[in-house]
Amino acid sequence: MRELSYDVVAIGGGPAGMAAALAAREAGAERVLIIERDRELGGILQQCIHNGFGLRRFEEELTGPGYAHRYIEMVRNSDIDVWLDTTVLAAEPGGVITSVSPQAGLQVVRATSVVYAMGCRERTRGAIRTPGSRPAGVFTAGAAQRMVNMEGYLPGKEVVIVGSGDIGLIMARRMTFEGAKVKAVFEIMPYSNGLTRNIVQCLEDFGIPLYLGHSVTAIHGKDRVTGITVSQVNEKLEIVPDTAFDVACDCVLLSVGLIPENELGRAAGLMLDPITGGALVDQFRQTSLPGFFAAGNVLHVHDLVDWVSEEAAIAGRSAARHARGELPEGGAARQVAAGEGIRTVVPQRLSPLEPGKMSVRFYFRAARPMGASLLQLYADGELAFERKLRIVKPSEMIVADIPVRKIGAATKLEFRLAPAPGKAETEEEIGEEA
Amino acid sequence: MTGTFGAGPLPATADVVVIGGGVVGCAIARELTRFELSVLLIERAPDVATGTSKANSGILHAGFDADPGTWKAKLNVRGARLYADLAEGLGIPRKATGSLVVAKDAGQMDTVADLRQRGRDNGVPGLEIWNRDRLLAHEPNVSPEVAGALWAPSGAIVCPFLATVGFAENAIRNGARIVTECAVTGIDVVGGAITAVCTTRGRVATRFVVNAAGLHSGAVARLAGDDSFTIRPRRGEYILFDRSVGQLVNTVLFPTPDKVSKGILVAPTVHGNVFIGPDAVDIDDPDDRETTAGGLAGIVAGARRIVPALPLGTAITEFAGLRAAAGKDFVIGPSPVTRGLVHAAGIQSPGLTSAPAIGEAMVEVLAEAGLKLRPRAGFVPVNPAKPRFHDLDRPAQAALVAADPLYGRVICRCETITEAEIVAAILSPCGARTVDGVKRRVRAGAGRCQGGFCGPRVTAILARELGIPVTAVRKDSADSWLFLPRADIGAAEGIHA
Numbered sequence: 065m066r067e068l069s070y071d072v073v074a075i076g077g078g079p080a081g082m083a084a085a086l087a088a089r090e091a092g093a094e095r096v097l098i099i100e101r102d103r104e105l106g107g108i109l110q111q112c113i114h115n116g117f118g119l120r121r122f123e124e125e126l127t128g129p130g131y132a133h134r135y136i137e138m139v140r141n142s143d144i145d146v147w148l149d150t151t152v153l154a155a156e157p158g159g160v161i162t163s164v165s166p167q168a169g170l171q172v173v174r175a176t177s178v179v180y181a182m183g184c185r186e187r188t189r190g191a192i193r194t195p196g197s198r199p200a201g202v203f204t205a206g207a208a209q210r211m212v213n214m215e216g217y218l219p220g221k222e223v224v225i226v227g228s229g230d231i232g233l234i235m236a237r238r239m240t241f242e243g244a245k246v247k248a249v250f251e252i253m254p255y256s257n258g259l260t261r262n263i264v265q266c267l268e269d270f271g272i273p274l275y276l277g278h279s280v281t282a283i284h285g286k287d288r289v290t291g292i293t294v295s296q297v298n299e300k301l302e303i304v305p306d307t308a309f310d311v312a313c314d315c316v317l318l319s320v321g322l323i324p325e326n327e328l329g330r331a332a333g334l335m336l337d338p339i340t341g342g343a344l345v346d347q348f349r350q351t352s353l354p355g356f357f358a359a360g361n362v363l364h365v366h367d368l369v370d371w372v373s374e375e376a377a378i379a380g381r382s383a384a385r386h387a388r389g390e391l392p393e394g395g396a397a398r399q400v401a402a403g404e405g406i407r408t409v410v411p412q413r414l415s416p417l418e419p420g421k422m423s424v425r426f427y428f429r430a431a432r433p434m435g436a437s438l439l440q441l442y443a444d445g446e447l448a449f450e451r452k453l454r455i456v457k458p459s460e461m462i463v464a465d466i467p468v469r470k471i472g473a474a475t476k477l478e479f480r481l482a483p484a485p486g487k488a489e490t491e492e493e494i495g496e497e498a
Numbered sequence: 499m500t501g502t503f504g505a506g507p508l509p510a511t512a513d514v515v516v517i518g519g520g521v522v523g524c525a526i527a528r529e530l531t532r533f534e535l536s537v538l539l540i541e542r543a544p545d546v547a548t549g550t551s552k553a554n555s556g557i558l559h560a561g562f563d564a565d566p567g568t569w570k571a572k573l574n575v576r577g578a579r580l581y582a583d584l585a586e587g588l589g590i591p592r593k594a595t596g597s598l599v600v601a602k603d604a605g606q607m608d609t610v611a612d613l614r615q616r617g618r619d620n621g622v623p624g625l626e627i628w629n630r631d632r633l634l635a636h637e638p639n640v641s642p643e644v645a646g647a648l649w650a651p652s653g654a655i656v657c658p659f660l661a662t663v664g665f666a667e668n669a670i671r672n673g674a675r676i677v678t679e680c681a682v683t684g685i686d687v688v689g690g691a692i693t694a695v696c697t698t699r700g701r702v703a704t705r706f707v708v709n710a711a712g713l714h715s716g717a718v719a720r721l722a723g724d725d726s727f728t729i730r731p732r733r734g735e736y737i738l739f740d741r742s743v744g745q746l747v748n749t750v751l752f753p754t755p756d757k758v759s760k761g762i763l764v765a766p767t768v769h770g771n772v773f774i775g776p777d778a779v780d781i782d783d784p785d786d787r788e789t790t791a792g793g794l795a796g797i798v799a800g801a802r803r804i805v806p807a808l809p810l811g812t813a814i815t816e817f818a819g820l821r822a823a824a825g826k827d828f829v830i831g832p833s834p835v836t837r838g839l840v841h842a843a844g845i846q847s848p849g850l851t852s853a854p855a856i857g858e859a860m861v862e863v864l865a866e867a868g869l870k871l872r873p874r875a876g877f878v879p880v881n882p883a884k885p886r887f888h889d890l891d892r893p894a895q896a897a898l899v900a901a902d903p904l905y906g907r908v909i910c911r912c913e914t915i916t917e918a919e920i921v922a923a924i925l926s927p928c929g930a931r932t933v934d935g936v937k938r939r940v941r942a943g944a945g946r947c948q949g950g951f952c953g954p955r956v957t958a959i960l961a962r963e964l965g966i967p968v969t970a971v972r973k974d975s976a977d978s979w980l981f982l983p984r985a986d987i988g989a990a991e992g993i994h995a
Contacts, residue, residue, distance in 0.1 A: 101908065101911065149907065151907075151908035151911065151914075153895075153908075153914070162892065164895065164899060164905075164906045164908065165906050165907070166899070166903035166904060166905075166906035166907045166917075167903065167906070168906075169896055169899040169900055169903075169906055170892060170895055170896040170899060170906075185946070185947045185950060185951065186947070186950050188814065188815070188946075188947065188948040188950060189815075189948070190738070190813055190814045190815035190816060190948055191811075191813060191814065193737070193794060193813055193816055195788065195789045195790050195791050195793075195794060195816070196788050196789060197786075197787055197788045197789075198787070198817060199973075199978060200972065200973035200974070200978035200979060200980050201980075203950075203953075204950040206950065207949075207950045207951070207953055207954060210954055211954050211981060212984065215954060215958075215968070216983075216984045217968055217969065217981035217982065217983060217984060218981060218982040218983070218984050219980070219981060219982075220982070221982065242984060281791060282788065282790075284788070286785055286787075286975065287974075287975045287976070287977035287978040288977060288978055288979060303791075325911075327742075327912075330742065
């Protein structure tokens with residue numbers, strides 16, 4: 065077993081891992097390594113051949129592989145080490161990483177800082193407990209996307225999509241392009257979980273019906289799937305009697321949520337946020353394990369890769385500072401809570417703020433769709449900050465820079481979403497993280 | 499003399515034809531290879547363990563349930579002992595967890611005391627009555643609203659797929675032929691005696707047929723003119739939970755049984771998962787394995803009576819299994835109608851536990867039916883060990899990768915299953931032919947992502963190793979195709995593992 069040491073190791077070579085490694089190197093980490101289990105960098109972006117990536121980060125519209133390529137080039141042009149086809153078996157407190165690959169066998173790396181960047185996995189049929197038989201032809205949308213876009217095979221010809229997550233919407237359009245008949249998208253919630261632009265460009269433009277408030281109550285077929293049974297649900301998500309109907313299909317694609325892939329962290333004793341499924345982090349993206357940082361979809365599921373790159377850069381810079389012993393240590397972290405109207409907030413705690421820091425950027429997901437709203441910060445129970453939002457959707461991340469002077473010395477911070485009185489103004493532009 | 503496995507041609511003759519590649523048929527075939535016999539096992543699916551053997555509780559019952567003197571009572575206790583000796587050598591994961599029958603009140607404590615007595619009559623070792631405190635000390639997640647339990651230290655858990663594959667592989671290593679995708683279409687009977695079995699792959703002449711056709715064993719018997727029993731499929735639904743909650747229970751937890759079934763269990767699996775189930779619903783279709791909203795809700799409610807805090811958010815899959823119920827006891831013995839036909843039918847719980855003992859019993863039944871048995875020199879009772887990367891320590895893992903680099907490529911990230919293990923599962927004498935066949939043998943795709951990541955890669959490895967196009971790879975059954983060629987690309991290109 066080979067033993068090596070690095071200042072910063074990113075576990076995962078998708079957009080988060082690459083951005084974190086690059087930022088760490090720029091911030092002065094001398095020896096930086098990316099460990100990637102696939103045979104190329106880029107992660108899930110490589111199978112996302114549609115456009116719509118990079119509008120914020122590069123101010124142009126790129127495909128997933130196009131976006132990945134920008135970062136892969138930057139990594140290539142740096143002296144960051146990259147191990148491909150390599151799986152991390154354990155990342156233990158203290159920064160001892162054990163990995164395995166066909167070429168190099170088992171290797172142990174000592175990392176001063178570690179950035180978790182393993183991404184997320186798709187929620188399965190089993191996790192949502194859809195009854196029925198277990199025939200062939202039921203795939204998660206992402207698995208089907210890989211087969212179509214990277215391997216060149218179709219998962220079926222008559223398709224039903226369950227759940228209106230973005231991958232499902234993208235696959236509705238993709239399967240239509242491939243000559244398949246996409247019969248419908250069924251979403252149990254009364255609103256879509258996908259981006260508005262995907263509803264328009266992937267469903268409406270192709271006349272694919274979206275059934276909101278509908279749940280799949282059975283999957284049928286002994287060998288290959290032959291159809292599903294669908295019913296309406298009420299506002300408590302209970303089945304409405306006598307609303308069941310059958311839809312014949314030979315393929316069911318599931319797009320019912322994404323779950324941060326935190327098994328390495330869990331094994332190391334990482335404290336997780338039960339709602340995001342990701343680590344509890346402070347503004348440096350440092351987790352409950354000193355020297356372990358997290359970024360990207362392993363921390364919380366993002367809507368846009370642009371946010372992933374930005375957040376990963378924060379984690380990478382912090383990792384570099386930690387490696388040099390320059391990350392502020394000590395001082396009690398303050399809790400940041402998701403209050404009324406907010407489903408998740410990241411970071412979930414604030415370590416002592418550094419002098420000269422003007423604002424702290426927070427990422428939110430709303431608990432439910434709302435019209436014009438007020439994003440509010442309550443500091444020790446007092447309303448300390450308010451910002452108008454034009455519209456609020458659970459599928460779209462809210463990003464806000466909160467002035468440090470508004471946070472003050474409060475020990476308990478809670479964010480809420482409240483309906484805005486009167487007509488809302490246009491959403492204000494948000495500044496870059498200082 | 500190694501046998502064969504797969505959807506190949508039938509031999510013209512066989513001394514014994516075993517119908518059905520479940521755990522019972524495979525255990526019987528293995529037992530028969532101890533003798534100078536040509537043994538043929540035929541199975542209608544592409545793999546063994548695709549019926550009752552693929553969806554059950556995976557429990558080695560201690561043996562206190564059955565009435566003394568029944569086949570169930572005799573074969574259960576014997577079978578549980580045989581597994582203790584056989585499991586390691588055949589590569590069957592087994593854990594001696596013990597089992598508990600949980601009693602909620604004084605009335606159930608009386609039932610539990612009766613079970614202990616019945617168990618003693620059946621020869622079950624070590625049975626004890628535990629009080630509430632002792633039970634809760636051993637199982638802290640059990641409801642505090644309990645009175646006590648019956649402790650059976652010989653209760654254990656086993657992997658039902660690998661039990662079946664272990665018996666099948668050993669039978670093949672000892673010369674048995676297993677022909678898959680081979681459904682029985684008729685049985686020739688001349689003068690009251692069997693002369694041949696007709697199948698979708700042709701006709702095989704034989705004088706002895708072992709009916710181990712599980713849910714279809716009643717239909718097989720009738721093909722030979724024997725309607726002495728009928729099979730009633732009884733469906734049971736299950737929910738399987740992630741390994742992350744594997745510490746929920748330490749032992750197999752039964753409720754105090756009623757007349758119909760052993761009730762809804764909460765139990766660990768040999769691979770570190772936890773499951774709840776099964777219920778028991780009589781149905782008509784012997785292939786109907788649909789789970790139902792009502793059934794799943796029912797087993798959740800039942801399981802909560804034992805373990806109130808069920809981690810439902812960590813469910814990774816749900817499935818239904820079918821018991822082949824023929825009556826109160828197993829149907830073991832010669833056909834009362836047709837000479838040369840012997841039954842190992844109606845094998846419901848504790849069938850998995852009893853399987854190796856059924857194998858022994860059927861040898862005696864066949865001998866009494868006139869089959870000449872001459873012990874064969876060279877019977878090899880064990881299968882070569884198959885390394886499991888995940889279970890090894892780091893130096894052993896490093897040595898494996900050094901010997902075969904494919905042990906260094908993790909294909910299934912949830913269960914840490916390497917490419918070498920998947921290739922070995924395909925190339926083994928009883929090798930996987932389907933994606934689910936790989937899953938049952940080495941657990942690739944059995945974890946929390948349920949094959950979302952590794953499914954395409956396992957498909958690619960199957961295509962490569964079997965020398966078939968990706969579009970010919972199947973999930974499980976003969977017609978369970980997975981992928982079509984993309985119109986503009988065609989099926990010619992391979993895919994990346």
